[in-house]
Amino acid sequence: MTLAPLPDSGRNDSPRWRTYLHAYRHVIAPLRHNGWTTDLDITDDDAFIRCDLGTGTELIITSTPELPANPQVVAGWSVMRQPRGSRTHYTCIYDSTPGGAHADNEADLLPLFEHIDALDVPKPGHRLTTSAAYTSPTGAHHLLAADSETPAMAVSRFYAWSKRLTGDEGYRGLWERPETDGYPMAVFERLGHVTTVRVTRSSD
Template sequence: MPVATAPMPDHGRVNDPLWQLLWTRYSRVITPLRRFGLPTDIETCGGEFVIYADLPDGTHLTLASEHSLAMDPDANNGWVLSRDHRDNPTVHEVLYDSSDAGPDHTNGLDRGPLLGAVLELLDRLGVAWC
């Protein structure tokens, strides 16, 4: 049985060469999020790069590094994953932080623990994933 994957974003930026470059470079993180059924996108506003993945409860995951994501994924100093809400700034929960100052800093850029944190949240929310 084929794995269900969340659809590609549907906006004008998908034709932007910068967006396409980042989408390709961060595919090792984006593809698993989409395979978990989470619509995923890259924000390129103002030269700052962040990955967003929508959750079924109206919140979303925000994936960055200590600040903005680097053009080269290997140049980041770790991952910072949070759960946020676009309309309610009081909703902010750091789920994983492997940046130099974070509690998971020994994991660095290892995607396994990062994606494990996503799966833990999906389980906690009762979201079925494939």
């Protein structure tokens, strides 16, 4: 498993930093699974995600105008690519905030990562697959599996599918694998129906 470590920025013990880390793990974890060092920059006036692409450039991911403490109210994503440490020379690669070029996507996670995935930057050589296994109270089974894709796309799909289960289909989370124990996996339940969403290497 390729999971870039969190940088020791001196803020890691800050309660606010840790709150944001948990709130935005659905954005941060996919980037880290691509091997990209990712951090949160939080000040009294601003909050955004900074991702080092390993090419002398970085991504700045924010919202309107900053990341709110509650990710449920994010109206859309703004992604800029810039030389590391510079906020004066940048290229906007994605903007789903109100009025942006991709505003129809709003805060959907998969379109955001499809644009990031299209960047011509180094990515891990291995591929991952996201799957969802459904089991009914009678024991009937159904398996849904996505195509083999880059780690960032697969992990973002894991979070998107998990959100759909709890947000749209009325499931509740029963268990989730700790991040350091392997690729993402979680179990959900609704009225006796159990769904397991997981990410595995495509060769497994």
